[in-house]
Amino acid sequence: MDALPEHLRRWLDNADNWKGERIDEIDLPDGRYVIKRREAYALGRVALWAKRARAWLMSRVCGWLFGVRPAPAALLHNDIQAEGRRLQYLFAHGQRVPEVLLSTPDILVMRNVGDVLTDVLRDADMPARLHWLDRAVQDTARFHREGFWHGGAQLRNLTLGQDGQIWRIDFEESAGDVLPLAAIQAYDFFQMLQSVMMSPRYPADDMLRLGQHVLYTYLQAHPEPAVRAALVRIGRIFRRISWLLRLLARIPGRDVQAFVRSGAVMKLLLNDGTDDSHPRLPA
Template identity: 30%
Template sequence: MHFTLLSPQQQTELERALAQQHGRVLALELAGEAVIVKRQEGRNRPLAYSLLNLLARSLRQPLLCAVPAPGGAAGQAIEARRLQTLHAAGVLVPELLAAQPGYLVMRNVGKTSIDHLLAHQPADQRKVWLAGLNAILATHRCGQALSQAFARNIIFHAGQVHFIDFEDDPLSVLSLAEAQSRDWLFYLHSTSYLLRAGPAEQAQLLARYLRQDDPTVQQLVTRSANTLAWLRHLPKQRKPWGRDVISLQGAAATLHAYRCLDAPGPLAP
């Protein structure tokens, strides 16, 4: 897929910037328009997939199995196609402005991710976290799934949520309901440990949105909660265990509280 919506002036400025800057992701202004340029990523190692799949099988969680991300030209083509599909469906993603050999150009939708805001603006945690939950639900109502629904890939800017990073396609190995369930799990994994709200409160808030999703998605998340709940007994201290351990502990604690809820809460405001 090769195309461009850039003007000749923008293309000239882009080529100059690419020759002078060698980072993989560049934030540029082209004729006054803020854009993100994303160069191709190298091919991922199959060993990484094998390790993740081994972990998923040991936890009896097929939803957590690695989605192939080929990198290179194939990975760029996947991202270009997914951006266009999601944008056409009404999901808030960066508009694709150009796809050329070696790079993509997207409209810049902001630079502040939800995980950054949760960590550094505690007074706004509830608003930001709920915005992410609402955006995931809205994506699913569009008949779409995200795959990499980690908080680092969710931009919150000017009151709007945008999703980024689409170098894989979960529907290549999962059903739509499985991919959508995975979105909820990944969002919890990347946010629960950062929140001041405890697991019970998180579970109540989660229920307001998740219980508006497709019943099959709800069932898959509950099944995952039943399998992963024991991980709530992992250590809660980041030192010396590291973020991976406390992320799992936080998500598992919220999932355990969620599966214990008796009835849906009221719709979120």
């Protein structure tokens, strides 16, 4: 604690500050910080069983999507200490992630790395929204090309730093520790695509064309055959459940419609996939 910036150290010296919301953003004279606290399970054993059930379900989903079914126990290592270790590793390798200032079983203290991209998109005009989406896709491809994975690549887990670069936050997901790199990178892409298809910041009529652009932009920037094969596998799954997608298309709701649109985009991979005609972003 002695090595921490003075105002931050004083803030942490107050025991009351170790309690409160799970995630806090604080502004102090010596900087902006994010405080992440250990998740408190109010219902004790019930919540623990719910967490185990989620890990079991995630294991099955991985087997369905990627043909690899990790042990559910391996998916439970997603506490804030594990996130702190991942952040320290990525930061040491020059990636744009928060610098960890303090990591304990109860609290994770990081430097603030800018405004969440979903907030940036909300306040921007349409040309700027398209620009930042393109930057986000390109940066995810770069991150993958350099051999890394996120595990939570939705737009809400990207930020726009003061340096004008895309940064990454929220590294609690542990699936990448037990899945092949190509599989978890494909999962990253699908998370990003799904979040784009769910965004209210783009015209609904342009969503499929926008999704096509996101897909082709990513594949051109990260043309790794193993990742493409993993994405094609997802596309085949969506083709097998085309009947379900047609039913879901009649149901209102952003989550449902995003799933349907994402499926339509992923099925594009089942065409010949070598088309170099790059669709333009909707104007």
